[in-house]
Amino acid sequence: MEVVNVGADLLADAVEAQATVVSRVDWRPPMAGTEADLATLALDPLRSEANTRALDAMLGVTAHLVDVLPASEALGLQRGEFLHAGPPLTWERASGPMRGALMAGAALEGLVDDPEDAVALFESGSAVSLEPCHHRGTVGPMAGVVTPGMWMFVLEDLATGRRTHCSLNEGLGKVLRYGAYGPEVLTRLRWMGDVLGPVLHTAVGAVRDSVGPIDVTAILTQMLQMGDEAHNRNRAGTLMLLRDLSPAMVTSGADPRDVAEALRFVGANDHFFLNLAMPACRLALDAARDTEGSTMVVAMARNGTDFGIQTAGTGDAWFTGPAQVAEGLYLGEYGPDDANPDIGDSAITETAGIGGFAMATAPAIVRLVGGTVPDALATTRRMHEITLGENPRWSVPILDFQGTPSGIDVSRVCRTGILPQINTGMAGRVAGTGQVGAGLVTPPAEIFPLALARLAELSRQRQAASTPR
């Protein structure tokens, strides 16, 4: 028999002295002021079963790539409507890279000729509107700006018909999502709109209609065993996608030079698959939404100013705090002073248990984010302390094929003080800069007690409603 001891070591010593094995919990006080809310939720009759349901719902989803369409068609996005990453944001509070991306988007849509002229447009706010990607069934990496003309991956849960969306990945360096808006950024985006989008539309449609839509979840399963953690490393996933799509791209009927350019672009962009991993994670997490009593996190997202989370038990409410600056490595001459606070919806990968949570499976990139291989193993193990379960599909070979830590529990974060570990890229603070580095970041700690307090409030309301006076 093994006794679990939580609290005074003295009591564990007394049991060990009787030749009995003791598993000692390394208990610490919870985040300040959370004791009462934690107890309320621990004793909430709905919580355990609701969390099991939420986790199972998330783990049960497989995401398929069913289409590639312009945002105007896929989302009904109108001229002047801009989507952005993270929780809701105004132009006034937007950071440099977010502004730069919006300016590039305005120029791409032809609202202005020169991106610099878009500043006045957004300041007046009359002909434009901002809305989170998350509110439109979409996720956007980094600034996450989506305009009507951008082509979108369309992912579907075939069992329910639910869909999620994400734009096409532009590559690294000076790109819109990192806040760059120079001529080369717009040239690339126009080529993606004119050539890449239509070629992918035809190829994805042809694959779908011949052998069935590509199973993105299955590619994620494989890439996690090939050294990708699907946030900062997507190399294997990208090449597997290309393997599945290239025959249909070749036979798409497009100009062979365009097809060759599209193949070259996708193959050379190690992050191309990120924009499929993200909506696949979102599709799975959406299945857990609106589970009354569940304390599971269903979204973590940053807009460059605020970091927000949503939980399964609190509907559409965002719990936000200031986004942090990542710690990691900088490109070229850039340093910490050049980095913008955390930005992007890509933390949806960590929310679903990959990215930083699956760091152990991606030793090849530990240096990119300023870590070591032992750090990576320890990080994944640590994330199991704050998650509800393991993903039976997504396993980590070096951890003896243990499933990835899945379903972040707000209660467990507040109890342990262990914050979700996110792998991320860093955008330059000044609009127009682009990427300056990559590293590791965590959410601001205070947003978890905020979410906890709301969950506990709802629990007390249910309790009051069910108690006869």
Next chain:
Amino acid sequence: MSRPGERTHVEVRPAYADSVALLQVSRTAQALPGVLAAQVAMATTLNVEVLEQMRFAVPAGTSPNDMVVALRLTADADLDLVLHGVDEALASLRRSPARTAGGLAPHRTTATASRSADLGPVVVSVPGASAAVEAVDALEAGRDVMIFSDNVPLAQEVALKRVAAARGLLVMGPDCGTAVLDGLGLGFANVVTPGPVGIVAASGTGAQQLLTLLDHAGVGVSWVLGVGGRDLSEEVGGLATREALRRLDAEPGVSLVVLVSKPPAASVAADLTAYATALGTPVQLALLGPGRPDLTAAAEAVLHHLGRPVPPWPVHGSTRQRPAGASTVRGLYAGGTLAQEARLIVAAAGVAHEILDLGDDDLTQGRAHPMIDPTLRLERLRAVAADPATAVVLLDVVLGHGAEMDPAALLAPAVAAIPAPVVVTVVGTAADPQGRDRQVASLVEAGAEVHVSNAGAARRAAEIAGGAAWRS
């Protein structure tokens, strides 16, 4: 706040260790060369008060999650050396598996520590406000739980026990000090031989008194299931008692079950009696209170039931003379039920008394139980000794797993310094890690009269204080 010839050093560290562990660290630090006073503690409200009483200034903005290292040194002491000693003492606390490269870090919650297939019990002794959270983890993992923590809100206790009842699990506690599970002692438990008696106890020290008396009479006990002092209240409704009775009834080795408790609430009594009557194993009630048999009488009733002879309960040593003019029995107890029992007996004898339970929730908030930390009792003992109204001092020393390793070491000198007679109950067995006989000998040598029966000790104290002779 240093005085001439001394200097103070106060630092705040972002670290955590439990109060018992820090007590050991503080003691180690106090023994270092050049240290006049040392306190290493988490900055809880209570500990900050203690530090301030010790003339240490705790920096503003220090939270209960911070550790304070406060030192008062002689002018020529080597601060670095002392800090090194403190660091070593703190480092020696960390016995968890290596947290180094790729190694397994210890689990941080009961939920994650309970994921193994093993279904052994969970012992919870975190601060009361956090105890229910860990206990729920245990129950959800399908494990029984012993809640040693006190200061757990009643509503949380009720909710926990309902969850347990729905799953056929047992919640022992809160404020459960003692359990023996098929011979394995949890919390404070005396080392006894296995035997036919099973105890269900709403009182930890009550159970220990019963255990040790039966041990003396040669009767073994394999099971003690604690249920917490409030289990038989109207609010809790005996939920844990019922489950404990069911468990012991199902144990083939148990031929008699003893239920030790205050009398249950009226609404619970009938229900529980009906439940106990329907069981295959006889259940003997040992309900404590005014006008009811005491624990020693309960032990004797068990012996009668088993057809065993009742031995004389030993008394060691003899006491000093009562000081002239003094008439009050002053009791300083670590065991709550033992204090309560002594109070009833002394009051029934018509003797003036002041008998304190130092393990009471109000006195233990933010600090260790007096069975672990003797500081509080030693302080109070000095005051009691100096009071001319003190006719006799009544104490308990509870031995067993988990309890202080050598209570007589500090208590005997204090006893020797008391002018009034001192009567002590030693609740222990010969096999207890502290060595009962050694403890008794050093208390006797210090001038105390030592009993194994607390009721006997209380009667003796009442007698010395000049009350009416006890008639049983």
